[in-house]
Amino acid sequence: MIDHNPMQHFHKWFYEADELYKDREPNAMSLTTIGLDNYPKSRIVLLKKYTWEGFIFFTNYESDKGLAITLNPKVCLLFNWTHSNRMIQVSGKAFKIAKEVSSNYFDLRPRESQLGAWTSQQSQVIASRNVLQDRFSKFENQFKNKEIPKPEFWGGYLIKPTEFHFHQTQDQEFRCQESYYLKEDYSWSKDTQIRLNTY
Numbered sequence: 706m707i708d709h710n711p712m713q714h715f716h717k718w719f720y721e722a723d724e725l726y727k728d729r730e731p732n733a734m735s736l737t738t739i740g741l742d743n744y745p746k747s748r749i750v751l752l753k754k755y756t757w758e759g760f761i762f763f764t765n766y767e768s769d770k771g772l773a774i775t776l777n778p779k780v781c782l783l784f785n786w787t788h789s790n791r792m793i794q795v796s797g798k799a800f801k802i803a804k805e806v807s808s809n810y811f812d813l814r815p816r817e818s819q820l821g822a823w824t825s826q827q828s829q830v831i832a833s834r835n836v837l838q839d840r841f842s843k844f845e846n847q848f849k850n851k852e853i854p855k856p857e858f859w860g861g862y863l864i865k866p867t868e869f870h871f872h873q874t875q876d877q878e879f880r881c882q883e884s885y886y887l888k889e890d891y892s893w894s895k896d897t898q899i900r901l902n903t904y
């Protein structure tokens with residue numbers, strides 16, 4: 706029996722997806738933000754941790770998504786695990802996590818990834834691969850024989866959910882949708898619908 710808390714529900718599904726499809730990055734999720742031009746934009750990011758509070762991923766705060774979140778923290782996440790016929794939509798608000806928490810995670814990353822974070826000016830157009838390689842080498846030299854600190858512009862976001870939709874396709878005709886909505890007293894209401902697949 707799934708608990709009335711949607712994070713419990715998420716945990717069960719994620720655990721099952723992780724067991725079955727470890728090699729297929731079950732933690733890859735689509736993140737949709739509302740852009741500076743007022744249009745939604747999606748991209749894939751990796752879920753690195755989830756807690757009772759919500760979902761954490763790491764990024765460049767100065768990227769398009771970072772700027773979009775600054776302007777409008779309302780976002781949508783989508784997990785699509787086709788092999789188990791499951792999809793989860795999560796709506797919520799994004800908050801920067803504490804610097805120390807981002808630093809702790811950054812310190813655990815391989816050196817290459819740390820240099821990558823310094824090198825990559827996410828969402829910027831680069832003239833060529835060589836330009837990127839030169840930047841990488843520049844930081845490699847700068848931090849030679851030193852610990853690499855977390856760049857100021859890099860860190861995590863916590864998505865605090867306000868709504869969940871768990872979709873389970875049952876057969877060719879039907880799918881079950883279990884929805885949770887955050888109430889003012891911070892408890893969740895839940896409804897279950899059986900829907901006809903119309904595709």
Ligand SMILES: Cc1cc2nc3c(=O)[nH]c(=O)nc-3n(C[C@H](O)[C@H](O)[C@H](O)COP(=O)(O)O)c2cc1C
Nearest residue numbers: 733748749750751763764765768769770771827828
């Ligand atoms: C499998 C996969 C995982 C990715 N994970 C991340 C991630 O965890 N964080 C991130 O910033 N970008 C990640 N990216 C790159 C983003 O999809 C995106 O290209 C980049 O963050 C720039 O997005 P933006 O210009 O919309 O901000 C990933 C891409 C792929 C294909």
